[in-house]
Amino acid sequence: MELHLKIKSAINAFKKFSLSGKLGLILILLILLMAIFAPWLSPHPHQRSSGSALIPPDSEHILGTDDLGIDLWAQITNGARISLLVGFGTALLAAVGGGIMGIVAAYKGGLIDKILMRLIDIMMVMPDLPVMILLAAFFGPSLFNIILVLAIFSWIRPARIVRSQVLMLKEQSYIKSAESYGAKSWYLIRKHFLPEVSPLLAVSIIRLSSRAIVAEAGLSFLGLGDPTSRSWGLIIHHALNFQGIYYTSFWRWWLLYPWLALTILTVSLAFIGRDLERIVDPRLGN
Amino acid sequence: MFKKASSRLSLLVLICLLIMMTVACGVEEATEESVEEETVDVVRLEGGQDDGYPSPYAHHRRGPGSYKMNLIFDSMLERDEEGWVPWLAEDYEISEDGLEILFTIRDGVKWQDGEEMTAEDVKFSYEYSLEYPMVRTYVQKDDEIEVELKNDNQVLFIAPEPDAVLAHDLGRIPIIPKHIWKDVDDPENYLEEEAVVGTGPYQLDEYNLEHGTYRFEAFEDFWGPNQSVEAIEFIPVSDDIMAFEQGDIDLTRIGTDLLSRFEEQEGFEVVQNPAFWGYRLRFNMEDNPQLEVTELRQAINYALDLEDVVDRDARGAGVAGNAGIVPPDHVMYNPEVKEYDQDLDKAEELLIKLGYENTTEEGVRYNEAGEELSFDLFVRDDDVRLGEIVEEQLSDLGIGVNVISEERQSHDDRLRNYDYQLIIHGGGGWGGDPDYLRERFMSPAADERGDVEQQSLGYDNSELNQLLAEQRYEVDEERREEMIFEVQEILAEDIPQIPLYYPAEYTAYRADSYDDWMHMFDHHALEHPKLSYLERD
Numbered sequence: 001m002e003l004h005l006k007i008k009s010a011i012n013a014f015k016k017f018s019l020s021g022k023l024g025l026i027l028i029l030l031i032l033l034m035a036i037f038a039p040w041l042s043p044h045p046h047q048r049s050s051g052s053a054l055i056p057p058d059s060e061h062i063l064g065t066d067d068l069g070i071d072l073w074a075q076i077t078n079g080a081r082i083s084l085l086v087g088f089g090t091a092l093l094a095a096v097g098g099g100i101m102g103i104v105a106a107y108k109g110g111l112i113d114k115i116l117m118r119l120i121d122i123m124m125v126m127p128d129l130p131v132m133i134l135l136a137a138f139f140g141p142s143l144f145n146i147i148l149v150l151a152i153f154s155w156i157r158p159a160r161i162v163r164s165q166v167l168m169l170k171e172q173s174y175i176k177s178a179e180s181y182g183a184k185s186w187y188l189i190r191k192h193f194l195p196e197v198s199p200l201l202a203v204s205i206i207r208l209s210s211r212a213i214v215a216e217a218g219l220s221f222l223g224l225g226d227p228t229s230r231s232w233g234l235i236i237h238h239a240l241n242f243q244g245i246y247y248t249s250f251w252r253w254w255l256l257y258p259w260l261a262l263t264i265l266t267v268s269l270a271f272i273g274r275d276l277e278r279i280v281d282p283r284l285g286n
Numbered sequence: 287m288f289k290k291a292s293s294r295l296s297l298l299v300l301i302c303l304l305i306m307m308t309v310a311c312g313v314e315e316a317t318e319e320s321v322e323e324e325t326v327d328v329v330r331l332e333g334g335q336d337d338g339y340p341s342p343y344a345h346h347r348r349g350p351g352s353y354k355m356n357l358i359f360d361s362m363l364e365r366d367e368e369g370w371v372p373w374l375a376e377d378y379e380i381s382e383d384g385l386e387i388l389f390t391i392r393d394g395v396k397w398q399d400g401e402e403m404t405a406e407d408v409k410f411s412y413e414y415s416l417e418y419p420m421v422r423t424y425v426q427k428d429d430e431i432e433v434e435l436k437n438d439n440q441v442l443f444i445a446p447e448p449d450a451v452l453a454h455d456l457g458r459i460p461i462i463p464k465h466i467w468k469d470v471d472d473p474e475n476y477l478e479e480e481a482v483v484g485t486g487p488y489q490l491d492e493y494n495l496e497h498g499t500y501r502f503e504a505f506e507d508f509w510g511p512n513q514s515v516e517a518i519e520f521i522p523v524s525d526d527i528m529a530f531e532q533g534d535i536d537l538t539r540i541g542t543d544l545l546s547r548f549e550e551q552e553g554f555e556v557v558q559n560p561a562f563w564g565y566r567l568r569f570n571m572e573d574n575p576q577l578e579v580t581e582l583r584q585a586i587n588y589a590l591d592l593e594d595v596v597d598r599d600a601r602g603a604g605v606a607g608n609a610g611i612v613p614p615d616h617v618m619y620n621p622e623v624k625e626y627d628q629d630l631d632k633a634e635e636l637l638i639k640l641g642y643e644n645t646t647e648e649g650v651r652y653n654e655a656g657e658e659l660s661f662d663l664f665v666r667d668d669d670v671r672l673g674e675i676v677e678e679q680l681s682d683l684g685i686g687v688n689v690i691s692e693e694r695q696s697h698d699d700r701l702r703n704y705d706y707q708l709i710i711h712g713g714g715g716w717g718g719d720p721d722y723l724r725e726r727f728m729s730p731a732a733d734e735r736g737d738v739e740q741q742s743l744g745y746d747n748s749e750l751n752q753l754l755a756e757q758r759y760e761v762d763e764e765r766r767e768e769m770i771f772e773v774q775e776i777l778a779e780d781i782p783q784i785p786l787y788y789p790a791e792y793t794a795y796r797a798d799s800y801d802d803w804m805h806m807f808d809h810h811a812l813e814h815p816k817l818s819y820l821e822r823d
Contacts (some may be wrong), residue, residue: 048678053598068598068674141691227670227691228677238671243541244527250543 017275024271031265035080044071046078046230054250064253066235067242072253075230076261082143082231083265086216087209090150095205098155102162103193107170107185120156128153132215136224143226146219150212158204162197169196199280206276210269217262232258326515326800330535331813333520334498340490341481342420342460343473352422353814355460357502357518358398359484362389362408363457365806366817369617370454373510374408374461374485384448384761387456391439395509397463398483408441409433410464412456418473424455431456448759450766451719461485487513487820497522511820514802518819530794537795537803537813542601545792553798559810560615561605561788562717565672568709568783571744576657577707578744581636583781587626588633589683590676596787599672603792607785610774611723613716615788617807620771623778633683642684651684660686663708666697672710672786702739716788717808720770724754727782745782
């Protein structure tokens with residue numbers, strides 16, 4: 001019975017999305033499934049060659065192979081894991097971290113608030129790409145470092161949104177009365193603030209993840225990702241490093257498919273993000 | 287009736303057109319042929335990168351810089367397709383004991399400012415280059431080579447001990463005018479117009495540091511063969527292939543996949559560059575007891591399929607590595623050395639003999655002491671793909687390789703500090719005098735660690751050491767070649783490092799505008815030799 005209700009509410013939630021939002025949800029679900037079942041989806045390994053180099057798509061290699069003879073479909077399905085991991089990992093880290101900072105700053109106020117706000121100001125004026133390149137080069141290329149570096153530059157937005165929301169909330173009479181009954185900060189955060197700001201954080205997560213996915217691809221493309229991983233950005237990086245690729249036919253699969261995968265993922269996230277924002281904050285749309 | 291006439295008419299027109307076209311083609315071909323005899327107005331090449339001011343002291347170190355300087359400055363000897371040829375020196379003689387070299391300087395050579403060039407200038411250039419080393423220095427003060435003017439046109443150099451390559455080293459010093467340089471005491475910052483007065487076939491007409499553009503013009507009173515090009519221009523381009531296709535530049539380097547595009551097109555020529563650059567897999571044999579074992583290194587060589595490496599990393603444009611180090615295009619290449627075609631059975635046999643019988647769950651071999659065959663392989667970020675291929679091939683044998691890529695600076699530091707287990711080292715100079723084998727493989731004296739970047743520390747073969755030391759003083763060419771051949775045989779047996787492959791890219795040029803390009807016997811670029819721009823027989 002409970003399961004039945006849950007499915008029903010999920011369907012209701014789904015119905016709230018616009019057509020493009022629904023499309024986005026379906027595509028994300030497909031990519032998620034692709035990432036989970038990656039090893040079973042492709043008959044070829046994604047780490048080593050399984051044919052000659054640069055074979056155009058055929059029945060054996062449905063998306064062709066790259067310059068080392070590694071199957072591209074295998075790389076794209078496995079690369080989805082990296083993209084999703086980086087995207088949602090960064091977003092979660094940034095949203096949770098930024099959210100906590102925002103709540104603390106708003107609720108505690110005073111000096112802590114001032115320090116945090118100035119820190120946010122500094123982070124906001126810092127040009128993120130050059131610093132990210134510097135940090136990535138300094139920490140050395142690895143997936144975890146990339147997530148960390150991206151998160152360092154992503155927590156500002158959720159922190160600011162959450163702070164302003166909490167500033168408004170803490171003046172509400174029910175919070176005041178809870179306080180007068182002796183509610184501790186942690187209790188208030190857990191019971192009142194988090195549930196109120198979580199929809200906002202959800203929107204942030206979606207926004208941030210699509211940004212992180214593109215940033216990971218960008219850093220990998222600049223050669224700062226884990227060089228032997230098979231992320232989408234890295235496939236594009238290797239393809240574009242190939243001399244005169246546009247004068248050959250190779251770009252038609254080697255460059256096109258990873259680019260397409262990346263585009264589909266970020267566009268879907270953008271659709272979902274837009275709808276979520278509308279659902280969470282009815283003032284924005286109708 | 288009318289219809290018939292019109293179809294006949296159109297047929298007639300068509301035939302006329304065809305005839306006219308063939309005639310036109312014929313005419314065009316004829317003019318092209320006659321053009322070939324004359325000089326070409328201008329040859330344009332890819333520029334856009336500052337290579338320094340083309341004086342012997344202010345050009346940048348890399349090839350494009352020094353070869354621009356060479357257009358202006360002559361030296362006593364020059365290199366053509368076959369070897370060294372007399373240039374400003376008409377002739378040179380080496381005494382029987384190998385200690386004295388007598389250069390006879392050509393008469394009637396003019397500096398680009400109209401003055402006469404003399405043997406005095408040669409002596410001055412040598413002495414000045416000792417005092418102030420030029421960007422590319424081949425003879426140093428420590429070598430203690432004396433110079434004296436024999437008479438008006440002869441210069442004698444006297445060395446304290448015989449040296450097989452001294453004549454060439456002296457012969458490549460750019461000759462600079464005494465009347466200009468004698469009062470200059472800060473040659474690196476001497477950037478006046480006079481600083482680029484040489485005796486060479488071309489003089490500097492325009493130079494722009496910011497845009498990286500150069501223009502060289504033929505020097506009318508040049509002593510030597512006629513210039514076949516009136517002017518050489520280096521211009522900035524955004525995409526070299528596109529610029530080449532559109533005719534903005536006359537020559538460019540292309541990969542294998544663009545071959546068909548240019549080979550079949552009328553008016554384009556494509557040549558493959560000789561392979562004088564190389565990637566090699568180096569072992570740290572000093573800090574790593576496992577890698578000190580010759581059989582392990584041999585097994586690694588047997589596990590590698592170097593033809594496949596060339597195919598995948600260079601799209602076939604290269605020559606698979608030779609265990610004897612010296613590339614096959616080299617004049618002293620020994621084709622008889624031990625070969626290591628991929629042979630996994632043989633490699634496995636060697637490893638089992640060494641005790642690496644069992645494998646872990648990940649497929650990495652280990653011996654009874656529990657030592658795993660698992661290594662870190664460092665590569666430069668541009669060469670990650672090459673590292674991945676090596677990793678893949680070695681994993682088939684049960685050797686685990688962890689590829690770590692670094693940007694160029696850290697990579698070079700690592701090479702210099704000997705801070706690695708395995709490393710892929712890419713570099714040039716494989717076409718030069720085989721004395722480089724001494725720099726790479728002769729074990730240094732106990733207290734001395736000269737050029738660690740090149741040396742193979744931890745590798746020590748006394749027979750090889752002796753050969754490498756002796757060949758340097760062997761003035762008899764044939765005897766020296768025998769020694770170098772023997773050296774290669776020992777190296778192929780010991781495998782102190784594994785040459786992976788020698789890239790041999792392709793150069794495409796627009797033969798309809800200029801086609802007199804040539805390669806020097808030891809260099810890979812067509813546009814570098816000054817003889818490429820002079821009339822030859």
